[in-house]
Amino acid sequence: MKTALRAYLTKPQTIVALVVALMALTIFVVCWMTAYDGVSDRTDRLKIAVVNEDGEFGNQLIEQFRESLPFEIITPSAEDARTELERRKVHLIMTIPSEFGSSLTTPNAKATIHFTVNQSNPQMTRSVMDSVVARITQQLKDHTTQQGIQSVLEQMKMPEEQAGQTSQALLSKVEAQTETLHPIQGMHNQMLPMMLVLGSFVGAMLMAMNLQQVTLTIGSALSARQHFAARVVLNVGGAIIISIVGSTLIYALGGQMESGFLLFWLFSMLMLLTFMFFAQLFLLLLGMAGMFINMMMLSLQLVTSGTIVPREVLSGFFKSLGQYLPATYAVDGLFNLAFGGIHTWDDAAILFLILVISAALGFILIQLRMKKQPAAIEVQTAVSQETVTN
Secondary structure (H helix, E strand, C coil), X not given: CHXXXXXXXXXXXXXXXXXXXXXXXXXXXXXXXXHCCCCHHHHHHCEEEEEECCHHHHHHHHHHHHHHCCCEEECCCHHHHHHHHHCCCCCEEEEECCCHHHHHCCCCCCEEEEEEEECCCCHHHHHHHHHHHHHHHXXXXXXXXXXXXXXHHHHCCCCHHHHHHHHHHHHHHXXXXXXXXXXXXXXXXXXXXXXXXXXXXXXXXXXXXXXXXXXXXXXXXXXXXXXXXXXXXXXXXXXXXXXXXXXXXXXXXXXXXXXXXXXXXXXXXXXHHHHHHHHHXXXXXXXXXXXXXXXXXXXXXXXXXXXXXXHHHCXXXXXXXXXXXXXXXXXXXXXXXXXXXXXXXXXXXXXXXXXXXXXXXXXHHHHHHHHHHHHHHHHHHHHHHHHHHC
16 A cells, blocks of 8 residues: 555656645635625615606605615616616616505505516525515515605695504505516526536636647647647537537426527537637646636636626626626526527627637747747757767
């Protein structure tokens, strides 16, 4: 046993394996613990759009909500509010109907307030907004709201005592009606964007690592242009085959594809191809040590892309960083294509831009590496010949 252990420990690959395992855990722990620190305290950055159709009475309610709810409340038009909800810039729409105030004073009438939620969002957003709907509904029945209703009734020249009795009786008439956009069917579908991003980037990392080893093995037997052309063909071919296999499996296993199979597959292929060229950059720049950077990129993209928690609740540094990483736009597009949403072409265009920039930088880096390699080979050859002569 001692002999076997000594044999392993004398090999540099064993030390490298231990260092890789240690670095992987360290990178993930540091990135996730720092990125998600204080997330629960920043839920006040989520937005609620209130569409007021009931004039002064609605304005009274909006002011009360602004004082009591720890969220940003805006008052856009109904059309703008729905567009922003589809784009995930707003996280809940509350509509105060035109008859809401009058329903409170009409016998046997229900005062219904309308909510619209978009389930095509991270799980945290859905959970927070579900609790907000319940909280607002309850708040319409609590003492603060009762005083607001009583004040309005008094302004309508109703005696103070009668206004108080009426407001107490009317509170039981308030009910909520919720409209759900783009419902997600089951936890397996909710986790679909994260699973695709994680699997795609890990696959891209491993493919880039192995292609880098092949490049080093072949060396100057091929020119830089030939090396790069071979990588392009292998990356494109691999992205086409891998994405169609993955999309087919998702479809067969009950995955949602609201936009249809074709668009989902094409976007998955673009995402995977972007990841492949993005991941190879760090290997071309730093050699095999670039895998540590790729590990960091994997962790950073998972926490900043909005697949687990909404980007709005991240700290300023991580929120800004996410704007420059491809997974942010991949996740947004996957939410749109899998569950429903708008402006997917914007996400596809940014992914394509990152792909082009990564490919261009990769070509430059491989040119620089190939220029250095022949010189190293010539030196090694000269030393070998001198040794043979002596």
